[in-house]
Amino acid sequence: MPNQSLTSNITLVLFHNDLRVTDNATLSKAANLSSNGQLLLVYAPSLTDTLDKKVSQQVYHYDTMGQARQRFLSESLAALDASLMQLGNKLLYLQNNVATSDTFTQLNELIQQQSVTDICVSQTADYNQNQVYKCLQEQNPQVCWHVQTTATLFDKLPLDELPKSFTAFRKKTESNYDLLQAKEDIVNCPTPKSLPPMPENLRDSHEYFFAAQAFNEPSQQPPDWKGGEKSGLEHLDAYFDSDAPSIYKTTRNALDDWTHSTKLSAWLANGSLSVNMVLNRLRRYERDIIANESTYWIWFELLWREYFYWYAIAHQQKLFWFKGIAQHLPPTQFDHKRLAQWKNGTTQYPIVNACMNQLKSTGYMSNRGRQLVASCLVHELGLDWRYGAIYFEQQLIDYDVASNWGNWQYLAGVGADPRGCRQFNLNKQTQQYDPNGEFIRKWQGEV
Known part of the structure; x- marks a missing residue:
């Protein structure tokens, strides 16, 4: 049943890329707003999936998040949940369910059922996420929005x-x-000493409670590289x-x-x-x-x-355009076979193959490696740079929408690089950064 309290705020925090309690202005703001009320702490993945046709011109989406990135995210959410429980609340996790509804619909229903008065979010550079916020505001004009800087x-x-x-x-x-x-x-934003409780009718319901994901395969990441x-x-x-x-x-x-x-x-x-x-x-x-x-x-x-x-x-949205911000048409195209070779590390370039195998196994690649594989995709393979960017989005544990797409535009010659396209000599780069072939052997770059 909807919460009928008229004397206190029902505040909702929608976590996105702010999965912490320390130096988090959004959480601090929400704690102050709901000091005499109740607080919902929500993480809702895949919000943009529901609205893709409305908010995005992208046609090159990935189907599933890579396991390494998913593991790091799950660890980060588990750590956040533990921190929130120490402060007296708990993370509510919305997930797509074919039998019920998508996360956007669930979030909308939660806002309305709980009579949410205030929503707190962190400022984000993610265009599609901002379009989701806009749609939520349009559908819930009675709610007051608060946007904080955290990133x-x-x-x-x-x-x-x-x-x-x-x-x-x-x-x-x-x-x-x-x-x-x-x-x-x-000066860091103060960490709340405690948090107001969630609405009483949610406290005994396990429908939305976060549960850490189990992974069948052992992690190939260094042991110190754990989310949270x-x-x-x-x-x-x-x-x-x-x-x-x-x-x-x-x-x-x-x-x-x-x-x-x-x-x-x-x-x-x-x-x-x-x-x-x-x-x-x-x-x-x-x-x-x-x-x-x-x-x-x-x-x-x-x-x-x-x-x-x-x-x-x-x-x-120009961040995702083929012509980029430069409005320059790259001399590249889509080729399914070449793209598959690039993704699977079966090109004729051992250094590129090794980097791609490393990415798929660990969810990480060095800055130098990212430049080499991007240059190969655009120049040697002649492929549409956006497919490289979206594959990085799928796999990278450190995926950041602005840095990822901005760097891909830069390498493709349609972004912020005043020199235009940057092509790397892969043989020369191999001799410079892997002269003894140790990296290539370790990540099985030779086909």
Whole structure:
């Protein structure tokens, strides 16, 4: 039955890419709004699937999420659920059910049945997710929406307009804001000491309660790479307690070593880790240990992430267009056989095959590997870049809509790269990054 309380708020948090309780302005806002009321904490995957025909011009969807990405997400949600239970509430998990209804319909029904007064969400660069929010608002005009910033260094675009290139964005941002050199830490949003309860008629119902997913195959990821806020914070500490940040620039292009890059991307991507906490640790490392070109390069990569976020906000659905933001028609096409070879690691390029096999097994690929396989798909195989982007969306545990699609546009010559298409010499790259063939042998790149 609908909750008939007229004197207290019924607040709903719709988690998306903010799966944490620490430094989460959205959860903090919801806790304050519902301090004398009740609180629903909801995760609803596949919301955009229901509205694809309405909100998206994409025709190149994947059928299932890769197992590595699904495992990392399930671990992250289990960790979030555990944290919420410690604070006195619980995660409600909506899932598509052929016998009942899709997650969008379930969410709508939950809002109406519980007489939700307020909905709290985090700002996102995901165009399709924002269209879902728009549809929810249209169908529930009585509900007050609250949008918080949880994923970026800046609450809004830090410049008057987004520059056409990253270099211009970096130079202007660094000139106007001294984020890296600031002496004081960024103040994190306080973590609620407790949370208001969920509505009473849901407390004994197991229909929506989250249950961690079981996986038949053992994980091929490093043991430290586990989803969830606790794991992310532990890795953040371990990384900056080591010497790795001081040599990051010289090691970051390694194809297959856990310590050679920060490996923070997966926790940042689903919001298990706050970017402000990463920047605070980087600042402290520079103050207490060393500030050099390598530590600056970590900041450089955080700025790339920031640039693509605002890039996705600025260009919206153009992020998915074949011609990209440049409105330049690439000389590529769709070829099912070649695409299958690329996905399955059976091309004539061993380094590409090894990278693709690594991706399918672990859900991860180095930055250098991503550039090589993208260049191969676009240039050597002559394929539509969007099919590469959507396959990465399926497989990558650190999938981020803005960084993924922005980088693919960049490599395909239809995005923010002022130099146009970037093609890598795969033989030369192999000699440089895998001269003894160890990586290729490990990931069975030879066909």
